[in-house]
Amino acid sequence: MANVIVNRVQEFLKKHPPFSFLNQDDLASVASQIEIQYHEKGEILFEKGDAPEAHFFILKEGQIELKDGEETKDFCDEGDVFGVLALLGKRPYILTAAVLENSLVYCIPVNAFEEILQRNSKVALFFAAGFASGQVVIRQDLSAGQKARGIFKKDNNDHSLLIFSDQSEIRFSENVVCIAAESSIQQAAEKMAEKEVSSVVIINSEKYPVGIITDKDLRTKVVAKAISLDLPVKQIMSSPVVTKKRDSSFSDLYLSMIKNRLHHLILTEDGSAESPVCGILSDHDVLLSMGNSPAVLINALLNTTDLTEMRAIRDRAETMLRYYLENEVSMDFVASVMTEINDVIIQQATKIARSKLAPEFPEMQGIKFAFISLGSEGREEQLLRTDQDNALIYEDLPASVQVKAANYFHLMGSEIVEVLLACGFASCPGEIMASNPKWVQPLSKWKEYFSEWILSPTQESLMQASIFFDFRKITGSSSLTDELSAHIYEEIQSKKAFLSFMAQNALKNPPPLGFFKDFMVEKSGEHRDQFDIKARAMMPLADLARLLVLSHGITGINNTFKRFEKLGQLEPNYESLFNQAGKAYEILMRMRALEGLQNDNSGRFISPEHMGKLQRQLLKNTFSPLAELQDIMEVRFQLAYFRK
Structure with missing residues (x-):
């Protein structure tokens, strides 16, 4: 019972x-x-x-x-x-x-x-x-x-x-398209097309709202079911309607939409359904009125699989990001919000892919899988739409279905990547994406990959490790990623020398400053005289943070400044240094994102000559904890002896 x-x-x-x-x-x-x-x-x-x-x-x-x-x-x-x-x-x-x-x-x-x-x-x-x-x-x-x-x-x-907008900033349509309940579906569709609106309100003889039809209703209730367009609209309208008074507070209107899962909210003179229609508020209007709200952006993403809408919402998130950065909102909050938005896009992309493939592969729907993000998105640090780094894991299956499963999950990964491309995320130059069959594998193969990288740490293996060790499950089964994490931990424990190889590789990053304390800029090519903030400042810190948490046997913390925060707790003698390193990384993330937003690029390359004196000094200050950490790693992992 x-x-x-x-x-x-x-x-x-x-x-x-x-x-x-x-x-x-x-x-x-x-x-x-x-x-x-x-x-x-x-x-x-x-x-x-x-x-x-x-x-x-x-x-x-x-x-x-x-x-x-x-x-x-x-x-x-x-x-x-x-x-x-x-x-x-x-x-x-x-x-x-x-x-x-x-x-x-x-x-x-x-x-x-x-x-x-x-x-x-x-x-x-x-x-x-x-x-x-x-x-x-x-x-x-x-x-x-x-x-x-x-x-x-x-x-x-x-x-x-x-952040809720002030009531004076609420934007809604006052010219509501209305139609009588006896009108046909055909007439309603024609009127919506003529007025270029996404909804029509059904009214009675007193002009009171009795129902509503949206473009989604036309798709799901009419086209999908092939019903006659001559039927009256009352047969497909959503009824009864939810109404609010037009001068209600924005928060009241928005919460009514959230609570009732509405895309359109009808506004009447007195707020009841027994009153003439005087306006309509759509989720698009909400988005315009509350452009700086992560909750609205995420809610909008959760309620659409339209790629144009998803791209527009992610574009708006960039506007929100600029606002946060310019107003010095804390970086862990900014990173959390942008990560959640990116994650929801990936989750919706997965939903689109699975729905598209379901008719052809019905037997694959119950198989466990995990779509994972790598690199900056895996570390919850991808503020801008830089290169994709992702992969796909699925459960081990009998040989009889392995070929079909491999085909299915490769198609799924490719569909997800295509959605991300449509939303503005760049393609990975190295093809480390779920559209590449090499990175769509059963769990046992992934274990082989990591074992090989750990047990045979060649230069290529160490490069792969630096990308894949930051994997994070976005959607699918946690049991697969948990098992893979446990396997990695066991392998590292059995070959501690791997960490020394990682340390040696981490210290190969090019120095940020030259002998005369000038920025080390690119000597030739497209980015000549520009400073590579990713390769010379951010990645060295990210590599060291990863190395140190692995040396402590810590899993489940991917974010670089959160790793430094954890390290400060584990090593109190170096707490101040780790705190400085974490703050330095936050500053570098902010500088890169602002640079990217200003120049509509990845923000990776910065021109020192275009920076103010204060900015230049702030950037140089971030190099101090990096240099000190590199010295400590040299001793801790006995790299001088290791090179002999």
């Missing part, structure tokens, strides 16, 4: 964000720990000023009113999350929760969710979008970058940060 209840709870939760963002294991874990409460009409769940409970709430059935004194602030309906201050900040409740109708409430223990909030950025960004104690927390200023870190850091209590 207990299992039946847990399964029902789980089925309910996965329909509603943020629980819909959880993987199966986390969802099952949360569902098993939930307390179910029944409250009768008139009861009070909590009072304003009360200390927070050890859980927050999601409403299963009934209705809860959130109020401040006698003033109603909001109503909670099925699937709404409230009382989140117990989770986000542990502050006293700022509203009173009163039961308006007999209600069934699920209580989610804070302890069961804190870890998920920490490691699942989709969940963190969802809460950032406004679910805090049943009301939206609106902030206008995101330039205080350290506050922004609260979304991803446990030690900051302010997790409700999100």
